[in-house]
Amino acid sequence: MELTKLTFAMIKPDAVEAKNSGKIIDMIEHNGFEIVRLQKVIIAAELAEEFYAEHKERPFFGELVEFVTSAPVIILALHKDNAIPAWRELIGVTDSKKAAPGTIRNMYGTDLGKNAVHGSADSASALRELELFFPDLFGYDSDEDSDEDDECSEDECSDEDECCKE
Ligand code: RTP
Ligand code: MG
Numbered sequence: 001m002e003l004t005k006l007t008f009a010m011i012k013p014d015a016v017e018a019k020n021s022g023k024i025i026d027m028i029e030h031n032g033f034e035i036v037r038l039q040k041v042i043i044a045a046e047l048a049e050e051f052y053a054e055h056k057e058r059p060f061f062g063e064l065v066e067f068v069t070s071a072p073v074i075i076l077a078l079h080k081d082n083a084i085p086a087w088r089e090l091i092g093v094t095d096s097k098k099a100a101p102g103t104i105r106n107m108y109g110t111d112l113g114k115n116a117v118h119g120s121a122d123s124a125s126a127l128r129e130l131e132l133f134f135p136d137l138f139g140y141d142s143d144e145d146s147d148e149d150d151e152c153s154e155d156e157c158s159d160e161d162e163c164c165k166e
Contacts, residue, residue: 008129010118013071037077
């Protein structure tokens with residue numbers, strides 16, 4: 001796994017509530033993304049404010065934080081070549097009503113606010129967002145093809161602390 005090939009994604013409360021998360025995960029897998037992390041969580045207000053800090057001064061900030069904390073979301077770390085633009089392309093533009101046919105927002109979003117999914121805008125945002133939600137990712141070796149020769153597999157290690165120290 002290469003950290004530079006990761007993006008952060010979220011299935012927002014509207015899509016989770018509408019029971020569309022399974023269909024969205026199916027689209028993720030059939031479009032060549034590897035799901036590296038996946039978790040269903042309710043985001044605390046403080047975390048949502050930090051996540052959306054770039055929009056702090058915008059008039060919709062309060063509404064946005066309220067929406068994203070209103071019910072469970074599914075957060076994901078997705079791996080693919082060019083994962084960041086590839087995921088943005090698959091989700092479509094922000095306003096669900098303007099999103100191209102076949103995109104996730106076109107299929108499962110409602111409007112500008114309730115738009116089913118989130119995707120990191122660029123590599124700096126992806127790094128920031130992944131660190132915020134999946135800090136454990138950054139404790140791992142980012143070298144390619146390290147899965148096979150990784151000495152630290154559960155099968156081989158009876159004492160994880162001894163075996164897995166970096
Ligand atoms: P996201 O961050 O969720 O992937 O969406 P985005 O990049 O396409 O859009 P962004 O400009 O980052 O806006 C973040 C989220 O804020 C809500 N929004 N509401 N009422 C409004 O005018 C308005 N504008 C944006 C949307 O939920 C958007 O996804
Ligand atoms: Mg954004």
